[in-house]
Amino acid sequence: MPATWAMQPMGGSEQGASAARLRWPWLAGAAVLFLALLALGTWQVQRLAWKHDLIARVDARIHAPPAAAPNQAQWPEVNQASHEYLRVHVTGRFLHEHEALVQATTALGAGFWVLTPLRTGEGRMVWINRGFVPPAARDPARRGLAPPEGDVSVTGLLRLSEPGGAFLRDNDPGADRWHSRDVAVLTQSRGLPPEEVAPYFIDQEAAPGQGPLVSAPQDAGPWPVAGLTVVRFSDNHLVYALTWYGLALGLLAALVYVWRGRHRVGAG
Template sequence: MMKKTNMAIQSKSTRSFFFFILFAALCVVFLCTFFALGIWQVQRLGWKEDLIKHANERVQLSPVAAPPQKQWADVHFDTDEYRPIFITGTYLNEKEIHVSTIFQESSGYWVLTPLKADDGTITFINRGFVPMDKENIKTREDGNIHGETTVSGLLRMSEGNGIFPRNNNPDANIWYSRQLPEMAKKLGLTNVAPYFIDADKTPNKGGYPIGGLTTVTFRNNHLSYAITWFILTAGVLAALIFLIMTEIKHRKGITDV
């Protein structure tokens, strides 16, 4: 009888040890993963803070000529976003696009108008904000600029969809983000710069569009993300320690029997 009891205990102990190894291995995997993600977010935090610092420095620089087509491949978000630039060309007013936005709690649109340079290249200009009742270009004809003009402003890269996107609908000409490739395709434009320009606050006749509304902002949640991952790491570590201590006590109890 004692022999059968010992065999049953050993069998149960073997199963228990198997599950212990399984759960311990899972804990180690999660521990390493969460810790690595925490370290990655700390690195991202440093990158973002450096990005913000340099962007705030760039925005204070004097405007330089917009990058020509041969330099487009060298224009990047990290090094060029919010760089003051200027460009000369002619507005294609009939091809302006309206991107939904909110300004001072009022719904309206960013007016993005293609500007054609002498070399035939196209650069979208965010001329500024108009309220909803000024969406139609005919309601603000005084603000249209005809003939060659020079525009100064801040270089901005083509936008993505964001975290919770409202997708653009080019077929219906409904826009929520400034995605230049989609806009160029919709308008049948080629040789379009990979960036657009937020026009400065130089007033437009008639008051619209209202330019110079750019705010230098970057989403920076990396610190909170890092803290979250490290808290999860600590939780898994505590669970692993508890699991090991429980197994040690369990083994000691079997040995005593």
């Protein structure tokens, strides 16, 4: 009996050491996961600040007096951070023979954007999104208004090219079927010299005095209807940050619970 009693503490000590060795990798992994969740939450907080700054800058651009559209020397500098949604103006003549229709869904329903290149006084070209037309007005003769001829002045929002197409729908230049406003491919499909075409397009704004439209006009035109640009940014970063921080807090609470449970068992 005494010999048996003396061996029991030795076995319990070995089992405790073995359990401790098994616990440490799990604790280390949990600690790494906890730090990763904290890092993800902090990254989303930083993204939140960046997004709010972007929204403020874009809002200022939209409501600012129009600036001259970037000229050819400035084309390489055009980028999202400094030019997207910049209110600009340009003067020139529309090349209606090169018009393209790009599928669109707007407040007026499903239809098409009418994109037409404009040749400026400097001999360069920029694609203009002249506005929306319904399927029944695909044909210019059915738009209720003759297309503008001669020199025109266009004011609108500068937009960057949309290469590739839309979600699960690629542009098909061969069939003249467009799902996004891909300036480079549109230019190529119309046989225009790419070095003379701006790498952006302009969403023409509504005529002065025309309020925002929320439904299609009752009559058959006039089309196209400009000024339908939707400026909207997803802003879910706060939700994401709270989610990551919540998961980190939940993991920490679980670790504390398990740790305290083990100590209570050991004490008992």
